[in-house]
Amino acid sequence: MKKNNKTKIVSAVLIVALLAVLLLLDNTKGVPSMLLTVLRKGAIYALVAVSMNLLNGFTGLFSLGQAGFMLLGAYTYAALTIPVESQTSIYQQYPGGGVGFSITEGLTNAMGGFGLLLGVVICLILAGIVAALLAYVIGLPVLRLKSDYLAIATLGFAEILRAVVQYAKLGPVTNGSNLLYGFTSFDDFKIGSLKLSTVMPFVFSGLCIAVVVLLINSTYGRAFKAIRDDEVAAEAMGINLAKHKRMSFVISSFFAGISGALLAMYQASVQAVTFKAAMTYEILLIVVIGGIGSISGSVIASFLFVGCSEWWLRFLDNEKTLKNFNAKLIFAIIFGLIVAGIAVAIFFKQKKNGKLGANVPCIGTAIVALAAIGWDIWFVISPNLKLPLLRSGFRMVVFSVIIMVVVLFFRKGLLGDQELPDVLHRFGAWLQSRFGKSAKGGDAK
Amino acid sequence: MKKFFALALALVMALSLAACGEDAGTSSGSAAAGGDAQTLKIGVFEPASGDNGAGGKQEVLGIEYANSVCPTVEVGGVTYNIELKEVDNQSSTDKAVSAAQELVSAGVSVVLGTYGSGCAIAAAPIFEQAQIPAIGCSCTNPAVTESNPYYFRVCYLDPFQGPVMANFAKDQFSAKKAYVLTMLGEDYGSNLGTYFSQEFEKLGGEIKSESFTEGTSDFSAYIQNAVSWGADVIFAPSATTYASLIIGQAAKSGCTIPLLAGDTWESSVILDAQKGTDQQVFCSTFFDENDESGAAASFVKGFKEYLNADSQRLTNNGGNDIVAAVSALGYDAYMTAIEGLKLSASTSGEDIQAALFNVDFDAVTGHITIDAATGDANKTMAYIKQATDGTFTFIKTQSVSE
Numbered sequence: 010m011k012k013n014n015k016t017k018i019v020s021a022v023l024i025v026a027l028l029a030v031l032l033l034l035d036n037t038k039g040v041p042s043m044l045l046t047v048l049r050k051g052a053i054y055a056l057v058a059v060s061m062n063l064l065n066g067f068t069g070l071f072s073l074g075q076a077g078f079m080l081l082g083a084y085t086y087a088a089l090t091i092p093v094e095s096q097t098s099i100y101q102q103y104p105g106g107g108v109g110f111s112i113t114e115g116l117t118n119a120m121g122g123f124g125l126l127l128g129v130v131i132c133l134i135l136a137g138i139v140a141a142l143l144a145y146v147i148g149l150p151v152l153r154l155k156s157d158y159l160a161i162a163t164l165g166f167a168e169i170l171r172a173v174v175q176y177a178k179l180g181p182v183t184n185g186s187n188l189l190y191g192f193t194s195f196d197d198f199k200i201g202s203l204k205l206s207t208v209m210p211f212v213f214s215g216l217c218i219a220v221v222v223l224l225i226n227s228t229y230g231r232a233f234k235a236i237r238d239d240e241v242a243a244e245a246m247g248i249n250l251a252k253h254k255r256m257s258f259v260i261s262s263f264f265a266g267i268s269g270a271l272l273a274m275y276q277a278s279v280q281a282v283t284f285k286a287a288m289t290y291e292i293l294l295i296v297v298i299g300g301i302g303s304i305s306g307s308v309i310a311s312f313l314f315v316g317c318s319e320w321w322l323r324f325l326d327n328e329k330t331l332k333n334f335n336a337k338l339i340f341a342i343i344f345g346l347i348v349a350g351i352a353v354a355i356f357f358k359q360k361k362n363g364k365l366g367a368n369v370p371c372i373g374t375a376i377v378a379l380a381a382i383g384w385d386i387w388f389v390i391s392p393n394l395k396l397p398l399l400r401s402g403f404r405m406v407v408f409s410v411i412i413m414v415v416v417l418f419f420r421k422g423l424l425g426d427q428e429l430p431d432v433l434h435r436f437g438a439w440l441q442s443r444f445g446k447s448a449k450g451g452d453a454k
Numbered sequence: 455m456k457k458f459f460a461l462a463l464a465l466v467m468a469l470s471l472a473a474c475g476e477d478a479g480t481s482s483g484s485a486a487a488g489g490d491a492q493t494l495k496i497g498v499f500e501p502a503s504g505d506n507g508a509g510g511k512q513e514v515l516g517i518e519y520a521n522s523v524c525p526t527v528e529v530g531g532v533t534y535n536i537e538l539k540e541v542d543n544q545s546s547t548d549k550a551v552s553a554a555q556e557l558v559s560a561g562v563s564v565v566l567g568t569y570g571s572g573c574a575i576a577a578a579p580i581f582e583q584a585q586i587p588a589i590g591c592s593c594t595n596p597a598v599t600e601s602n603p604y605y606f607r608v609c610y611l612d613p614f615q616g617p618v619m620a621n622f623a624k625d626q627f628s629a630k631k632a633y634v635l636t637m638l639g640e641d642y643g644s645n646l647g648t649y650f651s652q653e654f655e656k657l658g659g660e661i662k663s664e665s666f667t668e669g670t671s672d673f674s675a676y677i678q679n680a681v682s683w684g685a686d687v688i689f690a691p692s693a694t695t696y697a698s699l700i701i702g703q704a705a706k707s708g709c710t711i712p713l714l715a716g717d718t719w720e721s722s723v724i725l726d727a728q729k730g731t732d733q734q735v736f737c738s739t740f741f742d743e744n745d746e747s748g749a750a751a752s753f754v755k756g757f758k759e760y761l762n763a764d765s766q767r768l769t770n771n772g773g774n775d776i777v778a779a780v781s782a783l784g785y786d787a788y789m790t791a792i793e794g795l796k797l798s799a800s801t802s803g804e805d806i807q808a809a810l811f812n813v814d815f816d817a818v819t820g821h822i823t824i825d826a827a828t829g830d831a832n833k834t835m836a837y838i839k840q841a842t843d844g845t846f847t848f849i850k851t852q853s854v855s856e
Contacts, residue, residue, distance in 0.1 A: 041559045042555045042558050042559040042584075043552070043555055043556055043559050045555075046551070046552045046555040047552075050552065095601070098597070098600060098601065099597070101596070101597075102644075102645060102648055171639070172638060172639070172667060175638050175639040176638075177644075177665075185641075185644060186638065186639045186640055186641045186644045186645075187597075187641045187644075187645065188547070188572055188575050188576070188597070188641065190575055190576070190579075190597075191601075194579075196579075196583065272548070275551070276547060276548055276551050276576060277551070277576065277579050277580075278547055278572075278575055278576040279547075280547050280572055280576075280641070281639055282546075282547075282572075282639050282640075283546055283547050283548045288548075319549075319552040320552075320556075323541070323556055326502070326540070326541070326542055327539075327540060402502055402503055402542070404542075405503065
């Protein structure tokens with residue numbers, strides 16, 4: 010009991026510290042705005058990934074409808090919060106369009122800052138409820154299917170939803186194929202002159218993820234996991250399969266709807282074309298990379314994924330010409346050292362396993378390393394100062410290769426089906442056994 | 455072993471990133487120490503991938519050419535070297551936001567772009583908040599500049615372009631019935647279709663409109679509908695990928711109804727599709743490349759030389775040296791930025807924004823002055839071209855009848 014209290018205090022302190030850091034980042038000049046972008050989008054994607062993981066990782070239902078439910082959430086949120094006076098200009102293709110009121114605007118006028126928060130929370134919940142209601146209706150026929158069939162049915166459903174939203178007859182609410190914009194976004198959250206644009210996504214998304222975690226650790230969560238592990242056994246234990254599957258599907262869609270609304274707030278505009286199947290695949294990738302059945306894995310993976318795709322690899326898209334010979338030399342030396350280091354490390358590993366010799370990995374490594382170093386030397390000699398390969402589009406190639414490597418070599422994802430605290434505990438224990446005792450004990454893996 | 459290998463690869467990535475970061479640091483240090491000429495960054499916010507990737511690349515070419523023609527600018531008595539900073543917005547409104555953030559954090563003074571109004575609308579609040587003026591090249595949706603004092607535009611708008619084509623259909627073919635075909639979910643096409651229909655009905659014509667879904671490859675049913683309904687013209691503003699299919703299948707089914715479309719159709723893809731058929735294909739566009747008077751002629755000559763100087767540029771232009779209207783608009787957007795910078799008192803965003811409203815010069819796509827209410831260039835005329843055997847032939851200039 011005492012230990013439990015300690016963990017609670019530690020996590021509370023950590024959460025407060027995180028929010029404080031975010032608040033500081035938000036209001037300090039000179040913080041790269043890309044960092045803030047990645048943090049915001051990462052937090053939102055974390056929630057979608059967790060909601061998908063609840064279904065795919067914890068209940069074992071392979072569903073690909075996430076983008077569709079996000080779309081519903083995003084449109085519900087946007088339509089309800091567009092300020093009344095800008096509705097005529099936004100819905101100019103559909104004269105008289107728009108819902109004619111704005112929940113957030115009305116409440117802000119009535120109650121100020123608190124009203125804004127209340128309005129957004131109400132709209133977020135409504136966004137979730139709309140998605141959940143449709144999920145319930147869809148779930149009735151679709152959840153009789155299993156594995157691939159369920160995936161195809163939900164994917165098809167998401168595509169249908171996208172077409173329905175763009176349908177001209179629904180234009181007065183959805184604006185047809187056009188964008189919805191101008192609604193309440195994260196930038197509207199302020200305390201005095203303090204900006205909260207990065208804090209709010211973390212607050213909303215963190216609360217939702219916390220609810221999912223509580224759910225997974227409850228009786229229902231254990232029932233979900235039982236269904237995932239063995240349906241027949243679960244039914245024999247008295248678990249109502251249909252009820253629990255539907256429940257998982259509806260709850261997952263509820264949070265997908267909320268995250269869609271959050272994404273709309275982040276983008277400050279909504280258009281149905283962005284919610285394509287490709288978006289579902291991005292989320293599926295995050296779930297797989299993080300580990301199917303690991304909440305913390307999904308969260309970590311979503312930040313890594315967003316960071317990689319939006320920020321760290323951007324330099325690959327721009328052609329780069331080095332300033333002078335010295336810069337080229339430095340680049341070449343660093344590149345050469347990296348290649349040599351990797352090659353030596355691979356050989357070392359092979360030797361340790363007793364496999365050093367004329368086999369495929371060794372020869373392959375040698376050839377690749379020699380070729381790379383050869384190119385490196387040639388690059389130094391040649392008068393060319395321009396780095397090769399770097400041009401528009403190269404980023405996506407590298408990004409895909411990285412994802413392939415991750416999926417190939419970490420089949421279970423970053424964390425497998427474990428959670429971060431457990432992994433850290435084991436890592437600590439491993440360190441202790443390795444360095445606390447003699448070196449002998451550590452080798453046993 | 456495998457895990458180790460993957461770790462090693464991850465290490466390479468991390469280290470090469472570090473190397474590049476270091477390199478960037480050293481280079482900027484030497485630049486600051488070396489010359490007295492200062493650098494001013496202009497952001498190029500264009501798609502290089504996604505649905506509009508092809509058009510975006512052509513627009514970037516126009517901007518790069520303009521940069522090679524005019525690489526420095528004098529602002530408030532100080533000469534600046536202009537550096538272009540390009541980002542790919544992937545033709546998607548969710549990627550556009552972070553691409554725009556990238557430009558903001560790179561500290562650009564002006565932004566040019568983008569092809570595709572959706573991305574421009576999505577990114578507009580970010581530029582407005584950072585007080586960076588943006589100049590749209592070929593985004594024709596009125597919502598781009600509306601209620602955003604930091605977004606400008608050098609092309610004409612859809613509410614102008616649609617009626618122009620309606621008037622053209624009426625004047626040229628005395629059309630009574632127009633069949634409008636647009637893609638479901640594409641804001642550009644469906645808006646243009648609506649504006650066209652409204653004007654055409656006002657002129658006393660009859661409209662039948664249909665839409666196809668994304669990924670459609672068989673258009674014969676739609677063409678058959680148009681023929682059996684007795685349409686005089688088909689108005690089909692759509693992305694070039696669908697356009698080439700529509701033209702090809704219309705030709706194959708022996709449909710002789712003239713095909714009309716908006717500015718996106720002025721592309722070599724359309725020429726290739728029309729080549730070897732009797733299909734009459736017309737589109738509205740922003741400038742006439744054979745116009746011997748004014749800035750257009752020298753632009754066309756210089757730009758062709760620029761394209762032919764590098765095989766990569768030719769590839770980005772679609773494999774030939776036909777000058778696209780979007781390249782001309784990219785050039786004009788850059789020149790508008792230069793004119794604005796010259797008039798501006800300093801390089802701060804507010805000063806440039808104020809100065810841009812006073813721009814007044816002869817550009818490739820006609821004389822440019824900026825409307826004080828919206829920030830759009832005042833344009834009153836569109837150019838109609840016909841695709842015939844591999845080239846675009848200038849037909850007429852068309853304005854809207856009052």
